[in-house]
Amino acid sequence: KQEVTQIPAALSVPEGENLVLNCSFTDSAIYNLQWFRQDPGKGLTSLLLIQSSQREQTSGRLNASLDKSSGRSTLYIAASQPGDSATYLCAVGGSSNTGKLIFGQGTTLQVKP
């Protein structure tokens, strides 16, 4: 059974710092991996989608990498801003293309001005 873990559960950094969020998964037979952002009481906003054949994806200040063999993904946020404060969730798609995702519990990020 696929399990997704995100460590740490919470992170606080000063504004301007570069930071890395970690996601690990137990079964390397994945279809894709997706990173989301969630603000309190809101839905999820998709940040980046990495297909299983890809190694990384970039969008603005965000870069996500995928290493299937080691069961790990990282989300790199450059030059963090207070507006980046939110919970970041990673989710992996299983071995079949049904769109079903298994979610980690998230990392809550606080960027202090």
Add this chain to the structure above:
Amino acid sequence: DGGITQSPKYLFRKEGQNVTLSCEQNLNHDAMYWYRQDPGQGLRLIYYSQIVNDFQKGDIAEGYSVSREKKESFPLTVTSAQKNPTAFYLCASRLGQDFVAGELFFGEGSRLTVL
């Protein structure tokens, strides 16, 4: 604007009542999903549908029911059989693509509280 609309945003239910959460999308997506989010447990899949008039159970389907009569609509009914229905419910959708796993998009969620 294209997107996923969930309603109501907040809902209160008495024990023993069934309630229906609405999810509508105008993205022309084929597949739709219902997730439940509880503090400390992450998101868990309730039901999903990849095509009209067809749907499959997810990991925690007991006490829930769905229908998919139209491509743009995927309502979720929380029945009185659901033992602990208080939660944040999220609807999602994506294009149905055979060989490329499409991006999942979410609505703003519905918070259900049982009184």
